[in-house]
Amino acid sequence: MQTLQEFGEQYDQYFPKIYRFLYYRVNDKETAEDLTGHVFLKAVEKFHQFSPEKGTFSSWIYRIARNTLTDHYRKNKTTLDIDAILNLKSDDDTQSEVQKKMSAEELHESLKTLKPLQRDIIMMRLWDELPYAEIAEIIGKTEGNCKVIFSRAVKALQSEMATTTLLLSLLIPLTH
């Protein structure tokens, strides 16, 4: 992408990606809209700084989104709220929902044990569906480094969840 006009023409392609990226991390429609507006207007103003030789336009605009999010957390003195994002407050207690809720709770507890960068990379790979090459450009690490961080994070989750599953398998028969 070379010109601002081209950027404008590709707005529809990037809007849903950036909006979702922000929504997943703030879990609030109004805030996600505010931040999305900020990202796109900032991208227009800073477009002269974008250099295709240094990376793709996609990773450049995701980087703006990530910086905007960091600023948002900083200004509001908050961080990624795992409870809110995984939306654990379900009132439906049917058996399948109980199991679903247990899965979410397991995941929630396991996620708490991860470092912020590990969570960040997991979310970018699994929720934003970004390739490693792009994640690397966005967070300023090498592709190999991102893969290793992802792998260690998943291994940590697997280890946590294996323990929880074992405990649950022992507990569930007692509840029926």
Next chain:
Amino acid sequence: MKPDLETLLNELYSVDPTLKQHEKILQKVLQDFVAARPNVKIDETFRTELKKAVWKRIDEVSEKAPRFKWSYAVGGVVVASLLLVPILYTTFPMKATQEMNIQSVEDKAFGELNGLTAPGESGADGLADRSEGSALAIAEDESADEIAEDVMAISSIAPWNYRYVYTGDPIELTDTSVEVLKRTHSESVASEFGNAISAIGFDLMDLSAFGDLNAAYITLTPESGTSYGVNLDFNNNSISINYWDPDRWEREYVILTEADQLSDSKVISIADKFLNQYDIATNLYGDPEVVEEETYGNWIPEYVTVIYPLLLNGETVYEEYGGKSGLSVSVSIQYERVESVWGIMEQNYDSATYDAVTDVETILEVAEKGGVHGYLYEYDDVPEITIGTPTKGYTKMYQYGAIAAQELYVPALIFPILEEVEYSYKQFIVVPLASDLLEEETVEPMPFRIMEAEVEE
């Protein structure tokens, strides 16, 4: 392309084949995580409204973009002056918010780190300006002699060598690499500005005959009276601001007393008001703090510095000597006004991976000496100062090249000094985490060579 479960698993196995034995749990982890993704419903009205706003902004930005090519053909003072406005606007944006861009580059792209040094002078953050002004002013007053005697007296009794003893929690070092940042700036701006301004020749000569000229520094002074002047530094695309008072040295110098001192909150409010008034962005900086001054006897400093510490990846940046680094505002106590502002600059960085130090003992040895460039002279009576559990931060260091120094920001552990030290306002010991820098530290400095007396034969 959306990654399927098989692709994700294969990616994991390619990094760590032992994971394959836990395939079922891994599948569950990945599926649970994907299933937990929130459902997003996009508001089409918002999408359309934002699209309109984006196009409107594109039109505005396109209209004010600088067009250099035709200026060379037309030439002349008027055209050059018109050009300077958009160049300045796009190069030195003074806005209520500022953006930080960090670009990944190759591993160890900045070369060996073991030649990095701390800034020789504190002028980079404005502290030198304050002390210089104060010293000059004092020197013209008779009572300065008395103060100078105080300084000398204190210097002769103040200990100059401490052993920093760690008393915090056990330190865990889990990372095997660190991301070192290097500040970057657009070099083309200096060239564009130089070319644009060379159209001005005051009717004396044709400056463009010198070919491509780069601008290095530009100073803009107020038209008349006392006000603020602005310095544009094209070597690192930064701005500094100074109060401009041509009669400064003719004004009667007043020695300040305890009663003249301003509270920290008052000093910070003066600095905040100034930055707001001139739309200087502070969104990339932490909460402002008044820098504690060394005081000598009864001398009250004429200027107090407020530092807005720079935040990189959410962590505070420190100078190697332990002070916080960032946007620096000097406030005159006597006149209750801002005297100078330093450190307004572009926040663009390259980021490269370096090996991290993984041995806690090495870090504590460096901390014991007061940092990478500290040195502990092994006398029996070295006073011991306790330091506590460190936090993570960055330390600013300099890499000197043929033309200009490059600013590098190295992840570091910041140890708080837990006790008040007489005659010293050092609050933190900074130990960088890049292993290159600590390897250098293991080489002891050469002792002074004592000349042996010639033996008469």
